[in-house]
Amino acid sequence: MNTPQTNSPDSVLRDLDSLLPDLEAFYKDVHSHPELSMQETRTAGLAADRLRAAGFEVTAGIGKTGVVGLLRNGDGPTVMLRADMDALPVEEATGLPYASKVTVADSEGNTVPVSHMCGHDMHVTWLVGAAKLLADSRTAWRGTLMAVFQPGEETAQGARAMIADDLFKRFPKPDVVLGQHVMVGPSGTVAGSAGPITSAADSLQIRLFGRGAHGSMPQASIDPVVMAASTVLRLQTIVSREVAATEAAVVTVGVLQAGTKENVIPDEAIIKLNVRTFDAGVRKRVLAAIERIVNAEAEASGAPRPPEITPLDSYPLNVNDKTASDRVAGALRAHFSADRVMHTGPAPASEDFGCFGTEWHAPSVFWFVGGTDPAVYAKAKEEGRINELPVNHSPKFAPVIHPTLRTGVEALVVATGAWLKG
Numbered sequence: 001m002n003t004p005q006t007n008s009p010d011s012v013l014r015d016l017d018s019l020l021p022d023l024e025a026f027y028k029d030v031h032s033h034p035e036l037s038m039q040e041t042r043t044a045g046l047a048a049d050r051l052r053a054a055g056f057e058v059t060a061g062i063g064k065t066g067v068v069g070l071l072r073n074g075d076g077p078t079v080m081l082r083a084d085m086d087a088l089p090v091e092e093a094t095g096l097p098y099a100s101k102v103t104v105a106d107s108e109g110n111t112v113p114v115s116h117m118c119g120h121d122m123h124v125t126w127l128v129g130a131a132k133l134l135a136d137s138r139t140a141w142r143g144t145l146m147a148v149f150q151p152g153e154e155t156a157q158g159a160r161a162m163i164a165d166d167l168f169k170r171f172p173k174p175d176v177v178l179g180q181h182v183m184v185g186p187s188g189t190v191a192g193s194a195g196p197i198t199s200a201a202d203s204l205q206i207r208l209f210g211r212g213a214h215g216s217m218p219q220a221s222i223d224p225v226v227m228a229a230s231t232v233l234r235l236q237t238i239v240s241r242e243v244a245a246t247e248a249a250v251v252t253v254g255v256l257q258a259g260t261k262e263n264v265i266p267d268e269a270i271i272k273l274n275v276r277t278f279d280a281g282v283r284k285r286v287l288a289a290i291e292r293i294v295n296a297e298a299e300a301s302g303a304p305r306p307p308e309i310t311p312l313d314s315y316p317l318n319v320n321d322k323t324a325s326d327r328v329a330g331a332l333r334a335h336f337s338a339d340r341v342m343h344t345g346p347a348p349a350s351e352d353f354g355c356f357g358t359e360w361h362a363p364s365v366f367w368f369v370g371g372t373d374p375a376v377y378a379k380a381k382e383e384g385r386i387n388e389l390p391v392n393h394s395p396k397f398a399p400v401i402h403p404t405l406r407t408g409v410e411a412l413v414v415a416t417g418a419w420l421k422g
Contacts, residue, residue: 009335009417012137013410019129023409024401026050027125028098034087034114034121036106037152038161040065043085043124047149050128054135056147059170063161067149068171071135076143077419080174080362081412082353083127084153087116093395118392119182119371122399124149126180126369126408133413134420141420146174148356156201156313159355168360176324177357177364178415180408183347184391185370186377188403190332190411191344192367194325196317199250199276200283201350203312206231206271206294209305215263225258227301228269231294232256235273238289249286250276250348276348278317318354321363328365331418332411340407344368349392365415369408371399 026046035043044065051058056069065085089106092099092115100115116122131147152158185191208231210224232253243249255272259265275290277283291309298307332341347368357364370377372389380386390396 009414011140023129030121032098034100034116037086037155040085040151054132063165065151066162069147071145073138074142077175078144078172079419080146080177082148082179083123084120084150090117094398117397122182129409130412143420156315156352159352179353179366182371182399183368186374187370187400189340189370191342194322196278196346197320198318198351199348200317201315202275205310207308208269212267213265221265224269231297234293315350316354318351320365324363324365327418328415331414335414371404373400
């Protein structure tokens with residue numbers, strides 16, 4: 001990624017050191033008070049308060065809990081910065097003194113633990129910090145800054161909910177949409193690339209129908225447990241036998257549910273699975289293969305009725321605009337040392353960040369910020385144990401606060417400065 005250098009952001013970042021203690025306290029507070037997707041009222045309130053205090057025009061309640069702050073500072077481009085706010089129904093096991101102990105009712109009425117095991121608390125803090133620094137340094141840049149705090153990323157609802165709530169009519173179209181995500185990697189580093197950066201994702205529920213019977217009389221049943229087991233095993237052949245080695249796909253069965261007692265053959269079974277792809281053609285073939293296999297296994301078992309296949313959520317392929325991506329990379333390389341800005345291929349994780357740029361017809365750039373203690377990462381790499389490090393969504397995922405916090409704020413400010421120059 002070779003691009004021209006941009007103006008120095010030092011004038012905007014000069015107060016970062018003095019701001020870091022406040023941002024650390026803010027981060028720990030958000031981490032300790034996580035909220036599920038589309039329930040982020042407290043987090044949204046904190047973000048809105050920070051934006052108002054910095055001088056932004058704030059509109060809350062967009063797409064239920066989304067927040068948009070506008071800072072108009074003369075003629076110039078409009079840059080949108082996005083942070084997602086929601087947490088996960090996961091019980092935290094980090095052992096941190098500020099670990100979440102929250103439990104709430106989910107959308108189905110079940111009591112579940114909640115924790116920030118994906119890093120969105122860090123994303124919110126980064127944007128709060130960058131917005132404050134840019135607001136306090138308005139003599140250093142011209143244009144309009146749009147800070148967007150988005151709900152519901154984990155359920156693929158939030159971006160579309162904000163768009164459906166007339167986001168595009170109520171706010172100026174950005175010249176570029178920027179976002180970042182904390183991931184496993186040495187803290188203090190950033191990584192990205194032009195082109196596909198996160199995968200498309202499709203989640204499905206499959207309901208298989210059988211005929212229940214006593215466990216001692218399987219001949220009287222059509223066993224949905226066996227049907228489900230055969231289906232799960234056959235689904236594994238899609239990637240191994242139907243996707244070329246030069247292509248990429250992931251098919252993961254995350255839920256397999258059937259029955260309530262060991263001596264009762266149930267009437268039905270539930271499978272929930274997730275698909276990740278980087279190409280529209282591969283996605284179409286994989287989804288068709290899933291439907292074919294599910295129906296074939298049900299027919300082979302003599303199922304009394306066809307399976308029900310229900311889409312649960314869907315994420316678009318997130319593609320970084322090449323020109324804008326190179327511009328961001330050039331700005332980051334001009335600010336950080338060369339060994340802190342790395343090129344990375346697309347990640348199999350998925351994001352609804354791309355909805356904003358795609359549907360607004362504006363270039364977007366999304367990149368990653370390392371959150372792993374550099375010494376821990378280096379040791380794991382040397383010993384071939386990187387895959388053993390706690391990743392996003394693990395109950396033990398815990399980015400080190402420093403220098404992750406500083407690096408993310410700097411990266412947002414620097415990338416913004418590639419457009420909003422003095």
